Amino acid sequence: MILTELPSRTPAIVDTVEDHGPQDSIARRLRELGFVNGEEVELVAKGPLGAEPLLVQVGFTRFALRRSEAARIRLRNGASE
Amino acid sequence: MSAADASTLRLALVGNPNCGKTALFNQLTGSRQKVANYAGVTVERKEGRLHSAASGRQYAVLDLPGAYSLHAASLDEAVTRDVCRGFYPGETAPDVLVCVVDATNLRLHLRFALEVRELGKPMILAVNMMDAAQRRGIVIDLAALERELGVPVVETVAVKHNGARALIEQIDRTAAHPHAPTARLAEGADLHAETRRLLSLAVSMPTRTAKVDDALDRWLLHPVFGLLALAVVMFLIFQAVYAWATPLMDLIEAGTGALGEWAGGVLPEGPLNSLLVEGIIAGLGGVIVFLPQILILFAFILALEESGYLPRAAFLLDRMMASAGLSGRSFIPLLSSFACAIPGIMATRSIQDPRDRLATILVAPLMTCSARLPVYALLIGAFIPQKTVWGIFNQQGLVLFGLYAAGILSALIVSWVMKKWRRDKSEHALLLELPSYRIPHPRDLLIGLWERAMIFLKRVGGIILALTILLWFLLNFPAPPPDAVGPALDYSFAGRIGHAMAVFFSPLGFNWQICIALIPGLAAREVAVSSLATIYALSAADDDAAIQALTPVISDGWSLATALSLLVWFIYAPMCISTLATIKRETGSWKQMGFATFYLFALAYLASLVTYQVASALGAG
Numbered sequence: 001m002i003l004t005e006l007p008s009r010t011p012a013i014v015d016t017v018e019d020h021g022p023q024d025s026i027a028r029r030l031r032e033l034g035f036v037n038g039e040e041v042e043l044v045a046k047g048p049l050g051a052e053p054l055l056v057q058v059g060f061t062r063f064a065l066r067r068s069e070a071a072r073i074r075l076r077n078g079a080s081e
Numbered sequence: 082m083s084a085a086d087a088s089t090l091r092l093a094l095v096g097n098p099n100c101g102k103t104a105l106f107n108q109l110t111g112s113r114q115k116v117a118n119y120a121g122v123t124v125e126r127k128e129g130r131l132h133s134a135a136s137g138r139q140y141a142v143l144d145l146p147g148a149y150s151l152h153a154a155s156l157d158e159a160v161t162r163d164v165c166r167g168f169y170p171g172e173t174a175p176d177v178l179v180c181v182v183d184a185t186n187l188r189l190h191l192r193f194a195l196e197v198r199e200l201g202k203p204m205i206l207a208v209n210m211m212d213a214a215q216r217r218g219i220v221i222d223l224a225a226l227e228r229e230l231g232v233p234v235v236e237t238v239a240v241k242h243n244g245a246r247a248l249i250e251q252i253d254r255t256a257a258h259p260h261a262p263t264a265r266l267a268e269g270a271d272l273h274a275e276t277r278r279l280l281s282l283a284v285s286m287p288t289r290t291a292k293v294d295d296a297l298d299r300w301l302l303h304p305v306f307g308l309l310a311l312a313v314v315m316f317l318i319f320q321a322v323y324a325w326a327t328p329l330m331d332l333i334e335a336g337t338g339a340l341g342e343w344a345g346g347v348l349p350e351g352p353l354n355s356l357l358v359e360g361i362i363a364g365l366g367g368v369i370v371f372l373p374q375i376l377i378l379f380a381f382i383l384a385l386e387e388s389g390y391l392p393r394a395a396f397l398l399d400r401m402m403a404s405a406g407l408s409g410r411s412f413i414p415l416l417s418s419f420a421c422a423i424p425g426i427m428a429t430r431s432i433q434d435p436r437d438r439l440a441t442i443l444v445a446p447l448m449t450c451s452a453r454l455p456v457y458a459l460l461i462g463a464f465i466p467q468k469t470v471w472g473i474f475n476q477q478g479l480v481l482f483g484l485y486a487a488g489i490l491s492a493l494i495v496s497w498v499m500k501k502w503r504r505d506k507s508e509h510a511l512l513l514e515l516p517s518y519r520i521p522h523p524r525d526l527l528i529g530l531w532e533r534a535m536i537f538l539k540r541v542g543g544i545i546l547a548l549t550i551l552l553w554f555l556l557n558f559p560a561p562p563p564d565a566v567g568p569a570l571d572y573s574f575a576g577r578i579g580h581a582m583a584v585f586f587s588p589l590g591f592n593w594q595i596c597i598a599l600i601p602g603l604a605a606r607e608v609a610v611s612s613l614a615t616i617y618a619l620s621a622a623d624d625d626a627a628i629q630a631l632t633p634v635i636s637d638g639w640s641l642a643t644a645l646s647l648l649v650w651f652i653y654a655p656m657c658i659s660t661l662a663t664i665k666r667e668t669g670s671w672k673q674m675g676f677a678t679f680y681l682f683a684l685a686y687l688a689s690l691v692t693y694q695v696a697s698a699l700g701a702g
Contacts, residue, residue, distance in 0.1 A: 026510045
């Protein structure tokens with residue numbers, strides 16, 4: 001499952017962040033911000049238009065991510081552990 | 082290190098955005114700060130002096146831009162990286178790095194601290210916002226953290242009096258015996274794994290988020306209530322800017338008026354009297370009068386920024402702005418541009434995507450800056466009748482609102498067209514942190530406001546003063562021949578320039594007096610009003626009457642079509658050299674500056690032409 005498919009306020013665990021293309025600086029930054037294997041994430045809110053952007057809790061921090069950014073984040077199967 | 086500052090140890094504050102670094106910097110250095118730019122780029126460089134009462138030592142403290150990683154993704158981060166490593170040209174390498182982390186956000190911030198530690202420089206870890214952490218029941222074993230990290234660890238509360246005492250004591254100790262970190266990561270080790278290990282050893286955290294944040298976000302990010310709240314906040318700001326500033330502005334106006342009268346009475350009649358009273362005092366007074374509005378707007382922007390609300394506004398508006406070719410991050414710079422496009426354009430540095438940043442820079446001049454307000458106020462006061470429409474609205478207020486709305490709408494259209502033009506299908510990143518809500522600290526707001534006021538006043542004392550004097554000269558020289566008929570102004574340089582320009586601008590309904598006023602408006606739009614006053618004062622038979630009351634002079638002399646055309650001109654007019662210079666500096670490109678100048682000028686000319694011709698055809702000519 002990818003992060004954009006996760007229902008709101010359902011904790012899940014990050015599996016990996018996939019590169020979209022070579023030298024994907026967005027993917028690298030996502031990893032630096034804490035989207036790495038084993039980290040708990042949760043969808044907290046969605047923007048008012050077209051449910052964009054997404055507000056994602058990772059670690060102790062909240063980030064606004066556009067759907068295309070969130071689509072790089074693959075979650076472990078079985079949602080929460 | 083040069084011999085001169087060999088005795089002064091150099092500290093640099095580094096940390097993630099939102100770690101409270103600037104508040105800590107303010108706490109350490111107080112008002113002993115110097116704000117400038119790094120050589121060659123426009124990243125703000127803040128340096129201050131710290132005097133340790135305990136040791137009597139002096140330190141130079143540098144507040145580096147916030148960074149998530151030393152793998153720089155923006156100009157700000159690149160500066161931080163290079164200064165930390167001592168590679169930045171013209172910048173002395175810091176002796177000690179003070180890495181600031183937010184005690185409530187250690188998962189993110191400790192990873193960066195580890196990255197900084199790998200630089201191998203003497204370092205102190207300041208665990209900031211310990212008060213907020215305690216309130217949330219977060220327990221941090223600083224001793225364990227210090228042992229595992231191999232660097233001194235102290236706790237700080239940047240917003241509390243004496244909240245940096247432990248840090249200053251540690252700085253004194255490190256200054257006496259500087260040494261590199263005693264621990265390092267093994268080759269190829271993962272920063273995230275190490276961060277987790279540190280957290281599990283030293284930190285106990287009852288909940289991942291603050292209850293207050295959860296509750297506020299539930300409402301403030303709500304699709305309906307959130308947008309409503311944003312609209313109310315914006316409305317309040319504009320109300321405050323116009324309502325609260327009025328008494329202060331009246332006071333400043335009365336003050337400069339009295340000063341002009343006094344100077345005019347004391348000095349003997351002659352060129353010096355005219356230069357001082359009609360040129361300098363009237364010209365500069367007309368600009369300083371906007372200081373209250375600019376400060377009120379900035380007070381709100383700073384407070385919203387400190388409180389953590391601005392990124393929420395960006396979150397709510399991102400989708401809308403993205404469809405117009407901008408980004409949620411553009412919101413903050415564009416909001417600042419309502420005060421003045423210069424700080425607005427400078428604020429675009431926080432937009433990481435270069436294309437979004439460029440689009441924001443190019444449309445920022447379309448936001449109605451406070452300098453345009455006096456022009457609007459003068460023209461609306463003279464031409465739009467004061468009456469109530471639809472029962473509740475003031476017609477003059479509606480026109481003013483319409484002018485603001487026209488600016489915003491034009492900005493969205495222009496950025497949308499630019500997006501289509503580029504045919505850019507590639508991805509633009511948002512990746513925006515929404516930090517914890519905080520109550521802004523008055524000291525930090527005051528220091529921020531002080532900086533803004535100084536920037537504004539320096540501008541008034543520099544370029545605006547110079548142009549006011551130049552305009553006065555152009556208006557008064559050469560003197561008319563003895564057998565001259567008609568006003569002396571016709572014979573001056575300015576008069577000749579005005580007549581020449583009027584050929585080009587007459588299709589817009591601008592007479593030669595307006596054309597002259599457009600020239601000094603290049604320096605600062607607000608000068609256009611004082612220029613009109615000076616021009617009509619010098620061309621009128623009765624000087625005093627004309628200075629006292631520009632409104633009746635223009636409402637008799639100009640047609641409604643001319644007034645409307647001039648109003649529309651000022652929505653677009655690229656007539657602000659400082660803005661254009663800022664665009665050049667921020668984009669580093671003459672081409673972009675040229676493009677901005679051209680498109681704004683073309684829009685202004687076309688829109689005014691249409692306005693004047695249509696209004697004339699409808700009988701307003």
